[in-house]
Amino acid sequence: MSRTPRPRPAGRETLRRPSAGFAAALAVVITAALTACGSPSDEPRFLGAERVTVATHNDLPGISYSENYDRSGVDYLLFKRVKEELGVRFSEPVDVSSGDRIAQLEGGTADMVIASFSITPERMRKIDFVGPYFKTRQGFLVGSDGWDITKIEDLRGKRVCTWDGTTSQEALGNLKGMGVVVQVLDDASDCIDALVDGQVAAVSTDQAILYGFAHQHAAESLRVLPGLTIGAPQLYGIGLPKGHREDCRKLAGWLKEFVGTSEWTGDIATSLPELPLADPGWVSTHKPSDASIDARSCRDKPSP
Amino acid sequence: MTPRRSTDTYDVKSTGSGSLTIGKVGRVVLSLFAGDVSEFSGRAKRWSGWNWPPFFLVLALGATALIAGPSGPARQFAWVYAAIGTAVVLSFCRVVGVVGDSRSPVPRALVQGSALLLAVLGLVGMDHLAEHGEIDVTGRTHLSPSGPMTRMSAAQIVVDGPAQRSWLRLTVAVEDADPLQQSCTPESELTLQLIGGSNTGRVEGVRAGTPVELPLGGSRTEVRVQVVLSAEEGCLLAVSVASAAFHD
Numbered sequence: 001m002s003r004t005p006r007p008r009p010a011g012r013e014t015l016r017r018p019s020a021g022f023a024a025a026l027a028v029v030i031t032a033a034l035t036a037c038g039s040p041s042d043e044p045r046f047l048g049a050e051r052v053t054v055a056t057h058n059d060l061p062g063i064s065y066s067e068n069y070d071r072s073g074v075d076y077l078l079f080k081r082v083k084e085e086l087g088v089r090f091s092e093p094v095d096v097s098s099g100d101r102i103a104q105l106e107g108g109t110a111d112m113v114i115a116s117f118s119i120t121p122e123r124m125r126k127i128d129f130v131g132p133y134f135k136t137r138q139g140f141l142v143g144s145d146g147w148d149i150t151k152i153e154d155l156r157g158k159r160v161c162t163w164d165g166t167t168s169q170e171a172l173g174n175l176k177g178m179g180v181v182v183q184v185l186d187d188a189s190d191c192i193d194a195l196v197d198g199q200v201a202a203v204s205t206d207q208a209i210l211y212g213f214a215h216q217h218a219a220e221s222l223r224v225l226p227g228l229t230i231g232a233p234q235l236y237g238i239g240l241p242k243g244h245r246e247d248c249r250k251l252a253g254w255l256k257e258f259v260g261t262s263e264w265t266g267d268i269a270t271s272l273p274e275l276p277l278a279d280p281g282w283v284s285t286h287k288p289s290d291a292s293i294d295a296r297s298c299r300d301k302p303s304p
Numbered sequence: 305m306t307p308r309r310s311t312d313t314y315d316v317k318s319t320g321s322g323s324l325t326i327g328k329v330g331r332v333v334l335s336l337f338a339g340d341v342s343e344f345s346g347r348a349k350r351w352s353g354w355n356w357p358p359f360f361l362v363l364a365l366g367a368t369a370l371i372a373g374p375s376g377p378a379r380q381f382a383w384v385y386a387a388i389g390t391a392v393v394l395s396f397c398r399v400v401g402v403v404g405d406s407r408s409p410v411p412r413a414l415v416q417g418s419a420l421l422l423a424v425l426g427l428v429g430m431d432h433l434a435e436h437g438e439i440d441v442t443g444r445t446h447l448s449p450s451g452p453m454t455r456m457s458a459a460q461i462v463v464d465g466p467a468q469r470s471w472l473r474l475t476v477a478v479e480d481a482d483p484l485q486q487s488c489t490p491e492s493e494l495t496l497q498l499i500g501g502s503n504t505g506r507v508e509g510v511r512a513g514t515p516v517e518l519p520l521g522g523s524r525t526e527v528r529v530q531v532v533l534s535a536e537e538g539c540l541l542a543v544s545v546a547s548a549a550f551h552d
């Protein structure tokens with residue numbers, strides 16, 4: 001016996017039950033939306049960041065120099081090579097002073113420092129290095145009236161300038177016993193200005209930096225004293241914060257390959273044209289070895 | 305409180321709200337803390353008196369070996385300590401009758417004999433080490449002149465006192481003298497050469513932390529090793545002796 005359908009109340013719309021297909025489609029859409037909201041970004045990352053900030057100098061011609069927002073130098077070219085290799089997004093480089101390099105890495109202001117950063121055991125305890133990518137020694141830059149200075153003893157009684165936050169101060173301090181007067185100013189440009197003005201007899205820091213100033217101030221006859229060096233070799237490395245060893249080793253592996261290429265040679269010769277002129281055999285004395293890079297990269301202390 | 309004295313227990317009763325009642329004191333407490341000891345001592349009384357002399361002999365041999373033992377790296381005494389320890393354990397097992405229930409005397413004799421043999425072995429071994437074992441002389445070495453070394457500079461490692469063995473194992477440490485200013489250790493190497501005597505072994509290309517064996521040859525009244533540092537120009541390095549030991 002068939003049932004008589006119950007009469008619907010007047011004025012009320014009939015609510016039709018949604019079909020099974022519609023419900024399934026709705027469930028798929030909701031699930032996809034939730035998945036998209038919770039999933040990590042597909043952007044490549046380095047040092048835990050999707051956009052890497054690099055700090056570098058802006059006042060060292062030939063090494064890392066900025067003029068009218070146009071950057072140049074060995075460190076800037078290395079930054080471009082690293083950027084191309086890693087394939088992650090980079091912010092525009094930010095400026096850093098010599099005394100502020102470690103603080104910027106430890107404080108997170110910068111993810112990477114490429115700033116003529118000498119690798120030392122003390123610094124390796126606080127940050128990681130990838131390098132060295134360049135070797136240099138501490139030398140002397142003299143002006144046109146420094147023709148009589150050819151050896152260390154000729155600096156006796158003379159004023160020699162360097163700037164704060166560098167490894168150059170200590171080596172110069174060892175010359176005080178010889179009667180050398182050491183003057184420490186705030187930055188490189190202050191020392192160069194003092195040299196051009198005749199207030200100091202010489203400026204002392206890494207020869208690589210001095211070659212850059214000599215080229216920039218060729219008109220003032222600034223020159224690097226040949227063969228006159230003090231202190232231990234200075235090994236430039238890329239500074240990274242600790243805690244990213246896998247990324248650090250990846251970058252170190254790339255650096256070992258890059259240092260052996262003609263691009264490395266070309267970048268140095270282009271940025272520091274005075275160097276090949278003063279030292280035709282500069283590649284053998286300034287190029288670091290793979291063993292040297294392995295001994296200092298991504299470690300808390302150098303290998304013995 | 306009404307104390308009632310019995311032979312070995314006391315009953316204590318207290319009344320009133322908030323009062324604390326203390327239960328029986330006596331064998332209950334003793335059984336909790338000293339029951340195992342009393343049971344053990346009871347069983348020990350049943351051990352045969354004949355088992356004790358061999359045990360005391362093993363103890364005496366072991367004690368003699370330990371007292372007469374020379375100083376030196378602990379690792380070279382490991383087998384001697386193991387022999388003496390095993391001897392004492394075996395002999396004690398024999399005393400307590402762990403190997404004493406079977407009717408045949410063979411197992412008991414084997415255990416006791418093994419214990420004695422191991423104890424003698426330990427004593428002989430200790431004597432051998434006193435004559436030929438390794439002697440740690442790290443504390444008797446110094447660098448002369450002291451102070452940081454530079455490229456191609458030379459110094460001497462001096463071991464105070466005569467050479468008591470025929471070989472010297474030397475491990476030299478090299479560190480940056482000024483870790484704030486330089487990083488020179490990975491590129492540094494040493495050349496070590498014995499001075500004087502019939503045997504002047506020379507070893508080149510020594511890296512810091514790598515042990516080097518130097519033959520001392522015949523008897524020497526003193527041991528001196530010349531150290532020449534190879535490093536980058538301008539580097540200042542602190543050289544020291546990480547470890548030094550005489551051995552045969």
